[in-house]
Amino acid sequence: MIDKTVRTMAEAMAGIEDGATVLVGGFGAVGQPNALIDGLIAQGAKDLVIAANNAGVGHTGLARLMELGRVRKIICSFPRSSDPVVFETLYRAGRIELEIVPQGTLAARIHAAGAGIPLFFTATGAGTKMAMGKETREIDGRTYVAETALHGDVALVEAWEADRWGNLTFRKSGRNFNPVMAMGAKLTVVQSQHIRALGEIDPDNVHTPGIFVNRVLHVPYGDPSGF
């Protein structure tokens, strides 16, 4: 019997190593796997590379992980927030590397990792700082920039529903990066608001098929709040 559900946070976080690249779902507070981020803080892995849309707010979650000196590098599109003090302090002090990636290119690079595409060309960023040092190619009169796949060792994802095979649904704008991150990592760990019996999620409505998921932890987290 396949059962990807785990009972404890320790099981969910087992084996995440120092130096891992961790893909984190969510956009703002919606769909953000807050419990798993706290689990990673407790688990202790360090020298991490985090790929997420944002770089944390206040002193909790991703910001806390960074504040503890556990993040070597962040790859994101938008490090600003209502309270980016932790990131900005570390960045100014030269204690964290930043790789800014246009939001669509971030999604595309992780999707490419999940889909077996090592390199692709996009018009986004052509002629800008983002293209510096990258291969460009003229195709049908337009300039495109080469971008590489961004592979995760681990993905942290928040779902609305999950079953023991790891099939997932997401809620409204909580879907965002979550299905993309789930595809792009070797080990995908999910916190899910609801656990459904196998077959209970309508197959037509599965957003992320279980093949992309390794572990599911039941976390009835409740509504997102705070950005």
Added chain:
Amino acid sequence: MSATVATDTRPLSRTEMAARVARDIPEGWYVNLGIGMPTAVADHVPLDREVVFHSENGVLGMGPAPAKDAIDPWLINAGKQYVTLRPGGSFCHHFDSFAMIRGGHLDLCVLGAFQVAANGDIANWATSENDTAPAVGGAMDLAAGAKRLWVMMEHTAKDGTPKLVRQCSYPLTALGAVKRVYTNLAVIDVTPQGFVVREVAPGLSFDALQARTDAPLIDERAG
């Protein structure tokens, strides 16, 4: 510079600018409105004119802001404001949302900008090469990907420095992407010949507009 501007000049307010942009958006278009000033454009498109608003975080068919007692904490836009979904609206993940943008499926994107050049270059994400924490978000994807890019901005910076320039001095968002600019002083098309003025704010002369603009303007006002 103030000496060249007639005293009865009345620049458009932000609300009037939003209404002016909204007037040019026809039924049936799929439209992304950038964070900041452009977001207000949606308020001026009547609900019976079916325009489908897209948000980068996977929302297609966005409706107006909810009443305070009707907020859905799971439904935000790219500016992280609470929004609603119109009947016919849908959700998707980020890769699909940006396929809509990068694949040329959006009819229009309206962005704010620091500078627009006469060749359509846009600079709207960083004001210097050493910005403390540069943040690009989806601006480069939108500028390069939408079928049309319009810019909505004040005609000059707060200190009077022109924002419509011969060449952008700030880091670029995209090359040759802007088709039209709506400012508080004018509506200007970006053409192979450069900036072409279509409308000017009440009471402002063409020469006074030119005085507030770095790049040369071509006067093709109707009437």
